[in-house]
Amino acid sequence: MKNILLISVVFLFSCTSQKEEAPIAEKTSTEEEIPNTAYVMVLGIAQDAGYPQMNCKKECCKQAWKNPDLQRTTSCLAIVDPISKEQWIIDATPNIKEQLQLLKQKTGTEKLDGILLTHAHMGHYTGLMHFGREVMGTDNLPVFVMPKMKNFLEENGPWSQLVKLENINIKALKSDSTFRLNERIKIKPFLVPHRDEFSETVGYEIMINNKSLIFIPDIDKWEKWETDISELIKKVDYAFLDATFYKNGELKRDMSEIPHPFVKESMGLFSDLTETDKQKVHFIHFNHTNPLLIEGSTAQKEVFEKGFNLVKEGQMIRF
Numbered sequence: 384m385k386n387i388l389l390i391s392v393v394f395l396f397s398c399t400s401q402k403e404e405a406p407i408a409e410k411t412s413t414e415e416e417i418p419n420t421a422y423v424m425v426l427g428i429a430q431d432a433g434y435p436q437m438n439c440k441k442e443c444c445k446q447a448w449k450n451p452d453l454q455r456t457t458s459c460l461a462i463v464d465p466i467s468k469e470q471w472i473i474d475a476t477p478n479i480k481e482q483l484q485l486l487k488q489k490t491g492t493e494k495l496d497g498i499l500l501t502h503a504h505m506g507h508y509t510g511l512m513h514f515g516r517e518v519m520g521t522d523n524l525p526v527f528v529m530p531k532m533k534n535f536l537e538e539n540g541p542w543s544q545l546v547k548l549e550n551i552n553i554k555a556l557k558s559d560s561t562f563r564l565n566e567r568i569k570i571k572p573f574l575v576p577h578r579d580e581f582s583e584t585v586g587y588e589i590m591i592n593n594k595s596l597i598f599i600p601d602i603d604k605w606e607k608w609e610t611d612i613s614e615l616i617k618k619v620d621y622a623f624l625d626a627t628f629y630k631n632g633e634l635k636r637d638m639s640e641i642p643h644p645f646v647k648e649s650m651g652l653f654s655d656l657t658e659t660d661k662q663k664v665h666f667i668h669f670n671h672t673n674p675l676l677i678e679g680s681t682a683q684k685e686v687f688e689k690g691f692n693l694v695k696e697g698q699m700i701r702f
């Protein structure tokens with residue numbers, strides 16, 4: 384009788400706690416708990432140079448040089464499937480060593496199943512060097528790239544050596560063409576305007592459980608793109624968007640040479656979106672000068688007050 388009573392009490396408690404947990408579950412979460420279906424994990428949020436930036440002695444980087452907790456790595460996402468224990472990353476950054484270590488710590492899986500690259504700027508592909516014979520010496524690691532990026536890697540050392548020695552196995556992508564990483568995860572690359580000196584630039588749409596996330600770490604001004612970004616935001620569930628600079632004048636140089644959409648401009652452009660659509664917008668790829676890197680800054684408060692979000696390192700995105 385005592386046992387039955389105890390079981391009933393335990394049962395009652397477990398029911399109540401389940402009921403209580405349900406409404407708190409958020410779409411975006413930094414919780415440690417691993418989701419039971421494929422998800423995205425944020426491994427880095429800064430612009431190509433990371434934060435702080437090499438040699439920067441200005442106010443923007445001062446605290447970050449002193450305190451490693453404030454330092455941020457270059458923008459990088461992992462796509463993780465806990466069912467098949469597969470994992471991929473989008474972009475091979477100069478911080479790939481720390482980022483893959485973070486991924487391993489969080490998922491318990493060391494193996495990497497492939498890399499999707501956005502473009503040939505230093506923050507987005509140079510981490511590939513760690514897969515050569517000096518370090519990992521991987522065997523045919525799949526690297527998904529667009530045609531010009533493929534050509535760039537095949538034709539230029541040291542990258543061409545990775546191809547020749549079959550450390551990496553280049554998989555050619557076609558823009559606007561959806562392909563599967565596995566039965567649960569679909570990917571669609573799409574071209575975006577950006578300083579395309581060595582390769583074209585793509586953003587990626589990640590589709591899991593009929594939900595989707597777009598990742599556009601680098602793009603020129605929104606009006607240079609034939610796609611209407613506001614309409615695209617309405618169609619997806621998460622939009623991780625270029626937030627290199629917060630506002631004009633942030634750099635003491637002609638900023639039209641590096642025409643990223645300022646966060647202030649993006650927020651203006653998206654101001655007519657519904658609250659729900661605004662919540663989908665998550666800014667990422669912060670330059671060291673961007674005050675959004677500083678916790679509690681006026682800029683951060685402004686973004687949240689206007690109904691938008693910031694991507695956080697270690698964040699898990701559930702679908």
Ligand SMILES: [Zn+2]
Nearest residue numbers: 431504506601
């Ligand atoms: Zn970049």
Ligand SMILES: [Zn+2]
Nearest residue numbers: 439443444671
């Ligand atoms: Zn700085």
Ligand SMILES: [Zn+2]
Nearest residue numbers: 502504577601
């Ligand atoms: Zn770039």
